[in-house]
Amino acid sequence: MYEQLYNSIHEHVTLSEEEWELCKASFIPKRMRKRQFLLQSGDVCRRLAFIEKGALFSYSLDENGNQNVIQFGFEGWWIADLYSFLTDEPSELNIEVLEESELLMIDRDQNNELMEKVPAFANYNRILFQNAFVALQRRIKNTIGLSAEEKYTRFLEDYPQTKERVPQHLIASFLGMTPETLSRVRRSLTKS
Amino acid sequence: MPITKQTVAIIGSKSILGVSIAKGLCSENYKLLLFDEDDTFAGQLSDQICAEIEGAEVEVIECQHMACWEADVVVIANPVNDINRLSEKIREVATQKIVAVLLKETDLQQLELVERGFPHSKVVGVIPSDYDKESVQLMTKHTRALRTVKEMVEKAGFKPLLKELKPH
Structure with missing residues (x-):
């Protein structure tokens, strides 16, 4: 149950056995089903x-009910609304x-504690927040001034697991393009 | 009350407390997971709630461990004769969660026994009154957990009497 967390922490720092037990005792294990919400807009992100x-x-x-995808998260990743978590303001x-x-x-x-x-x-927390900042900057850089093909290519380099696991319309939303544009991009990359 | 739906596992849904909490919470923003040794009863209760309350999210679950793993709050609604056996099954997935446990009386030793079974959970003792069937006493060292369980028992139709204990 804690294997990925153990690996993630020990990739960056070393914990003693006692410290690791303290760590495990601080986390809330939760199993969730597809389409359940971890957080809904309006709640403060406290975790x-x-x-x-x-x-x-x-x-x-x-305002039209269209989804704008901000982030994906997979095994070994963290996910949260950091803005809400750090400011105590309701999440958007x-x-x-x-x-x-x-x-x-x-x-x-x-x-x-x-x-x-x-x-x-x-x-470890400090490193996580540093990495989150770097990822944010990279996300902004990869959104501005790149062609649709370049955006998609960089996206696959950064998130190779999304190709098989994430519906195309969500990838398109993440990249700021329509699903039709993404289909065109994928076709043109396949041809080349 | 959070906007994000909370999941409550009710272990021992056949008890008076279990049925009351299930019926009280089903029309609120909760998903309920019902477990009972008598799974026929749990199934009937679930069917009854779904028939009476539109949009109620109630499910019978066959595994206590899985119910508690999915839950945000665990309600142990049966008087537990062997807390150690139960805690062995669910302790691992109840870490840092609220565990509301039915106790027979206002007995600190009983509460401490449960706390030893769930050393990393926020244990709240729920003690029905001998004199007033509508009252329950809530006993715990955890302020926030007390507030959450108070809200839940109020929705179940009980009058909560609060006893906040000093942490060690």
């Missing part, structure tokens, strides 16, 4: 979710389950 198994995605809805995002998932969640108080008790976990 960070680590994905042990499965897939989720976050999105906002425009929904986080929905794409595939049946097993999550490990940690709420803000528990996260703070764990960082105090386990300095290595605080380091």
